[in-house]
Amino acid sequence: MNDTYTLNPNISKTAAVVEWIQQRIDRQIYQPYQRVPSVRKLTTMLDVSSFTVTQAYEQLVATNVLVAKPNSGYYVLPQITQHRNIEVLVKEPMVDTNWLVQQMFNDIPDYRAPGSGELPVEWVKNDRMQWAVRQVNQDIDSFIYNYGETQGYLPLREQLTQYLDLLGIHTSVDNIVTTTGVSQAILTVTQLLLEAGDTVVVDSPGWYWTSSTLQQQGYQVVSVARDHQGPNIEQMKQVLEQYRPKLYITNSVLHNPTSYNLHPARAHQVLNLMHEYDTYIFEDDLYAAFLADDKPLRYANIDQFERVFYATGFSKSMASGWRIGMLVSPDNFINQVLKLKTLSNMTSPEFGERVIHKLWTQGEYRRQLRKVQQKLYLAHQHMREALSIIGLSYPEHTHPGIFVWLDTGADSGKLAMDAYKDGWLVAPGQLFNPRAQASTYMRLNVATTSDEFLEWLGNYLIVNSTHI
Secondary structure (H helix, E strand, C coil): CCCCCCCCCCCCHHHHHHHHHHHHHHCCCCCCCCECCCHHHHHHHHCCCHHHHHHHHHHHHHCCCEEEECCCEEEECCCCCCCCCHHHHHHCCCCCHHHHHHHHCCCCCHHHCCCCCCCCHHHHCCCCHHHHHHHHHCCHHHCCCCCCCCCCCHHHHHHHHHHHHHCCCCCCHHHEEEECHHHHHHHHHHHHHCCCCCEEEEEECCCHHHHHHHHHCCCEEEEEEEECCEECHHHHHHHHHHHCCCEEEECCCCCCCCCCCCCHHHHHHHHHHHHHCCCEEEEECCCHHHCCCCCCCCHHHHHCCCCEEEEEECCCCCCHHHCCEEEECCHHHHHHHHHHHHHHCCCCCHHHHHHHHHHHHCCHHHHHHHHHHHHHHHHHHHHHHHHHHCCCCCCCCCCCCCEEEEECCCCHHHHHHHHHHCCCCCEEHHHHCCCCCCCCEEEEECCCCCHHHHHHHHHHHHHHCCCC
16 A cells, blocks of 8 residues: 555644554554664654654553664564454454553643543642753763763762651662663563563552553563552462462552552561562552652561562652653662663663752752642542532542542443543543453542543433442
């Protein structure tokens, strides 16, 4: 067939490039394992910037459409549809991780996206960001032409060490590595500990990106039910006994999607099992910054990096575009972590690390967080009242993080597709389980869930006569 190099003018350039590539994969112009055009070539072909193409390719990597191979390029991944009825796929659109992430990148307004995983820009926008950029820019000649330190900008690592010390978590700058967000930290640790076919334990519900990515990498993903105290300890013991997994990935504080915290007794039980079955924990602490109480319990508080890998970052709380994360490794693994970073992307961009450090040490980060924490608290209070009006219950034990894990009493997969037809982006519960089981739950972002959507939801549940 004749190809065309015309992009869709009705969406953003990045989304249009994503659409252009996806269409050619669907038409098998680019087939599984085939290399797609290089960034430079596609820039010329489509007459867009290299930044736009890079963003588009990164989105396609994040949604498991492409895989990036160092020093080689981007390649098409085979699209796996395990345990699905082909007839059902023809009749119904598929609500999966790929679908949700692509929609979130398609410039849907915040007020139309109650399923979003991000805070609105106006919530996290820092008036001092440009000041910090200018400050770092004054010294740019001293570092911009060098690779920088593999472990990352030392003052930023020192700052994290001090911060963790205040939380009762003790480590050294020598055990901290900067990463391109928490997602890269997860991939680094899985690459370090796992081989193809190995089992990883995740929470159910749990962050959909983790399960989808692990499955795409060839790992077996098994979930353990998570409640307001932590993982179900009996299920955890059964899973550890049956599958002998090497890694458990979780949030302890403001868990995604429930906004629950970890109970001390449950934490001790889990760690005892980790030692008994020789399993490690990856503790994703990305959301903890939004909790006004800055000393909730983490596994790292108890374990002190014997069996815990700890990661945090700033993409949710300060600037998504910087993609700056930090990984703390047990001492006996740090050299291997550094080796993996060196073999993948050598170093992480120091400019962004310096900007984040500047804001953090000048007190701007704490001031910014206090404003966001107050907004989140008020949003949760409003959510509690608004849900009662439409006959739904605000979930008990929820802390004032970004999310609420809401039981609608309806099939949230069907609800999500019906909502999408009416212009709403919803995150249905089936995405938060690695087996994509049907669910009546959905994740709501308190910052982007408008009264208009809740009115739509209330009417939808009445019309469909499905909620209890």
